[in-house]
Amino acid sequence: MRFEGTGSYIADKDLMVAVNAAIALERPLLVKGEPGTGKTELAIQVAEALGLDLIQWHVKSTTRAQQGLYEYDAVSRLRDSQLGDDRFNDINNYIRRGKLWEAFAAEKKTVLLIDEIDKADIEFPNDLLQELDKMEFHVYETGETVKARQRPIVIITSNNEKELPDAFLRRCFFHYIRFPQPDTLARIVEVHYPGIKQRLVSEALKQFYEIREVPGLKKKPSTSEALDWIRLLVADDVAPEDLRGDAKNALPKLHGALLKNEQDVHLFERLAFMARRQG
Structure with missing residues (x-):
């Protein structure tokens, strides 16, 4: 057995x-x-x-x-x-x-x-x-x-x-x-959503891991939240190039699937404001 x-x-x-x-x-x-x-x-x-x-x-x-x-x-x-x-x-x-x-x-x-x-x-x-x-x-x-x-x-x-x-x-x-590595998480996504657009998955996972690494984040998004987020991106037909590559510049699209408390939302809003000022 x-x-x-x-x-x-x-x-x-x-x-x-x-x-x-x-x-x-x-x-x-x-x-x-x-x-x-x-x-x-x-x-x-x-x-x-x-x-x-x-x-x-x-x-x-x-x-x-x-x-x-x-x-x-x-x-x-x-x-x-x-x-x-x-x-x-x-x-x-x-x-x-x-x-x-x-x-x-x-x-x-x-x-x-x-x-x-x-x-x-x-x-x-x-x-x-x-x-x-x-x-x-x-x-x-x-x-x-x-x-x-x-x-x-x-x-x-x-x-x-x-x-x-x-x-x-x-x-x-x-x-x-342990939290899955990007290649493992990509395989998990493929299991749940067979035939999903690989460019979208690649860009989405890139941003997802950038979000997890943002200093001061109270609750890091989990595997299940990544799956929900990618499902929403597919449902809304979001193009890979429309996803922001740098999670520190602005709130991610459909961020409610990833950020689950107001402290983290405010953190991203402050980061976005600081990035605009520096820009």
Whole structure:
């Protein structure tokens, strides 16, 4: 069982090595990188390439580790007991399986995505240490122990918003997805928009990387934003020669696809003003 990329996902050699190493070691693969570099999409493509079902657990700031195992609805059971509902007699009616339980109970191997783990509380990763390590957990309400029938391939993503605990990191295989080089990003564009005008792509990517290098930029545009921007340029039939070659001289065309906060827009406006004065 080896991952070698897919036709719709450009994976470099180091990323494929990381995925296959995590599979061989049977350890979670922790993937970090700038937002928009394809971390979440990686899990989707690994599942597709290996012919496995994908179970996705999208973590929020309010997510608790226990929710990934199961949740016991004591309030509903109390209400049913007061109403004389027969469901009250079976506690299993009030236990809702979480994403880890789904992955553990699956008869076939699955890919389990734990997406943006750094959004949750700092203790969240530690609360999953034993479950991800031993691939089992105890259900206190019923007294049963849930063990994984097939060890899932676990892919965990992080945007590096919080430092993850050392004990958790020791149990993972780590890979950082670097921002793609221009030739790699050009291949990604070609995959998404086959047959696109190469002159337009070349000029657009030149300006895109110049924008990313502007000093003081609060949020650098990501891969997904580059794809959106190029799509808009094609839709508006913008000619390559109409794109400004120097990102410091003016706001780029359709800049709303690239600059996502007012500070960066003001930065480009100031640069444009200074460039006009010097001119």
